[in-house]
Amino acid sequence: MTASSFHPGPIGVFDSGFGGLTVLRALGKALPAHDFVYLGDTGRAPYGGRDTEVILDLSEQCVERLFDEGCRLVVVACHTVSSVALRHLQRRYASEAVGQAPRRVLGVTIPAAEAAVQRSRKIGFIGTARSVASGTFAIEAEKLGASEVSLRAAPLLAAIVEQGWEDTEIARLAVARYVADWPHIDTLVLGCTHYPLLVSAFEAALPKGVAILDPAPFVAERLREWLLRHQGYAVPRADGRGTLRVLSSGDPSAFALHGARFLGAALPLIEHVAEERSRLVPRARPSAPVGQVVR
Numbered sequence: 001m002t003a004s005s006f007h008p009g010p011i012g013v014f015d016s017g018f019g020g021l022t023v024l025r026a027l028g029k030a031l032p033a034h035d036f037v038y039l040g041d042t043g044r045a046p047y048g049g050r051d052t053e054v055i056l057d058l059s060e061q062c063v064e065r066l067f068d069e070g071c072r073l074v075v076v077a078c079h080t081v082s083s084v085a086l087r088h089l090q091r092r093y094a095s096e097a098v099g100q101a102p103r104r105v106l107g108v109t110i111p112a113a114e115a116a117v118q119r120s121r122k123i124g125f126i127g128t129a130r131s132v133a134s135g136t137f138a139i140e141a142e143k144l145g146a147s148e149v150s151l152r153a154a155p156l157l158a159a160i161v162e163q164g165w166e167d168t169e170i171a172r173l174a175v176a177r178y179v180a181d182w183p184h185i186d187t188l189v190l191g192c193t194h195y196p197l198l199v200s201a202f203e204a205a206l207p208k209g210v211a212i213l214d215p216a217p218f219v220a221e222r223l224r225e226w227l228l229r230h231q232g233y234a235v236p237r238a239d240g241r242g243t244l245r246v247l248s249s250g251d252p253s254a255f256a257l258h259g260a261r262f263l264g265a266a267l268p269l270i271e272h273v274a275e276e277r278s279r280l281v282p283r284a285r286p287s288a289p290v291g292q293v294v295r
């Protein structure tokens, strides 16, 4: 059974939180006629300090939610998930039952490594503790010919951005501290979906001549090429105007408030999802009674 024998769906994009909206922004620019469904797992973020096993479990739930929303192609925008869980997700969902539409899961680590290696041999990568501990970016960049790759974990930065503090002294001090005395790099890869909001803090902290690389436009270009080679997973709308749905496991109003900064545009109504028996399911309103019974 080929992919084109089935109905195409929207493109699913998943991140631990708001950060992946910076990737969605680039995807929307490259593919404006495609429909997207974005899932931000803000209710359970941050992922960056969690055990790999937990990340596998959470990311399976998110990918399955997006498949249940009709997506047949899911882009894992989160570098942490891409670093530790992508191969697992690809193996788990690539095998098709008879009559079931083929599904695919793509990530961000290889496009990020390709983009870095194209321009540099002395690469720095900054990301979450789990991304850095996995070493996945360095492995991929070295396979592509990078001669020196150094990695640094910056556990505070995603939280600072989630808080909306990216333009504050706290952000500038934290970034400066994390990149201090980083020897011999000419390109710094922003290896976390939150960090593009900290670009000016990185520019201020890094020596002149170190290029800052946001992988999102390269991820978008790779996806555009992938869709040309793989027909039938997602097709553009004839009127050229793709749609966007946004799901969040956290507080929808907080998502709406912060999310626009990441997307650079207004968000549609946020649809709430919540974990129930190890699955993420739509949640219109709290299912448990609130308040206390007076005795």
Ligand code: DGL
Pocket: 015, 016, 017, 019, 020, 045, 046, 047, 048, 049, 077, 078, 079, 080, 081, 127, 128, 131, 158, 191, 192, 193, 194
């Ligand atoms: N979205 C994650 C990433 O790109 C960072 C935030 C988190 O720790 O959940 O790695």
